[in-house]
Amino acid sequence: MEIRNATASDVSAIVAVDHVAADDIHRRQNIHDWVTASHAIIATTENVVVGYSVLEYNFFGCGFVPMLLVTKEYRRKGVATALLTHLEERCRTEKLFTSTNQSNKPMQALMKRLCYERSGTIYNLDDGDPELFYIKRFQRTQKEKKFPCTMNGLKVLNPNGKRSTDSMNALHEDRGAW
Numbered sequence: 593m594e595i596r597n598a599t600a601s602d603v604s605a606i607v608a609v610d611h612v613a614a615d616d617i618h619r620r621q622n623i624h625d626w627v628t629a630s631h632a633i634i635a636t637t638e639n640v641v642v643g644y645s646v647l648e649y650n651f652f653g654c655g656f657v658p659m660l661l662v663t664k665e666y667r668r669k670g671v672a673t674a675l676l677t678h679l680e681e682r683c684r685t686e687k688l689f690t691s692t693n694q695s696n697k698p699m700q701a702l703m704k705r706l707c708y709e710r711s712g713t714i715y716n717l718d719d720g721d722p723e724l725f726y727i728k729r730f731q732r733t734q735k736e737k738k739f740p741c742t743m744n745g746l747k748v749l750n751p752n753g754k755r756s757t758d759s760m761n762a763l764h765e766d767r768g769a770w
């Protein structure tokens with residue numbers, strides 16, 4: 593199995609494995625946007641896409657995984673574990689969040705297996721099926737610890753309490769494009 597960044601040429605294969613995308617133009621648009629923004633990764637076996645996931649930083653400035661999906665035939669083979677582990681290594685914030693519906697027992701089992709902690713519940717997104725949030729915390733280097741999550745992804749403060757986009761750019765360069 594290979595994990596790599598998704599590119600424009602992977603979009604149709606991702607749409608094909610995501611059963612929701614077939615009937616949902618918004619999901620197809622999301623996939624296009626995630627790939628265009630270089631936020632999506634894919635898992636392939638023999639060059640066939642068997643799963644994908646996405647890492648963004650639009651959740652109070654913290655890493656957030658809004659999508660993780662493995663095609664049915666390849667479930668329980670460690671694909672989601674490989675995808676999430678990859679994103680954990682790339683995540684540039686101290687906290688990585690994700691969420692799933694209360695009805696989604698496989699995802700909850702995966703969260704438990706990968707040592708994510710519960711981090712609250714939001715009601716009323718899907719009627720009758722609350723959204724459970726999860727967090728994983730990372731021990732970062734001293735330099736990275738200067739950049740905790742904030743209420744606004746743009747308001748990253750340096751140790752003097754001043755906004756520091758230069759420092760944030762340097763951090764990005766340290767950890768690659770992500």
Ligand SMILES: CC(C)(COP(=O)(O)OP(=O)(O)OC[C@H]1O[C@@H](n2cnc3c(N)ncnc32)[C@H](O)[C@@H]1OP(=O)(O)O)[C@@H](O)C(=O)NCCC(=O)NCCS
Binds near residue numbers: 674692693699701702
């Ligand atoms: C949830 C999902 C991503 C898991 O993917 P996966 O590749 O099957 O997960 P893994 O093989 O890495 O599972 C690792 C561990 O998680 C737990 N787990 C995963 N799926 C499970 C299931 N259906 N039942 C019980 N435990 C499960 C197990 O502990 C498993 O280890 P094991 O197989 O050695 O027992 C997959 O079922 C899926 O794509 N579901 C549809 C989309 C979805 O719900 N996405 C998440 C919310 S956005």
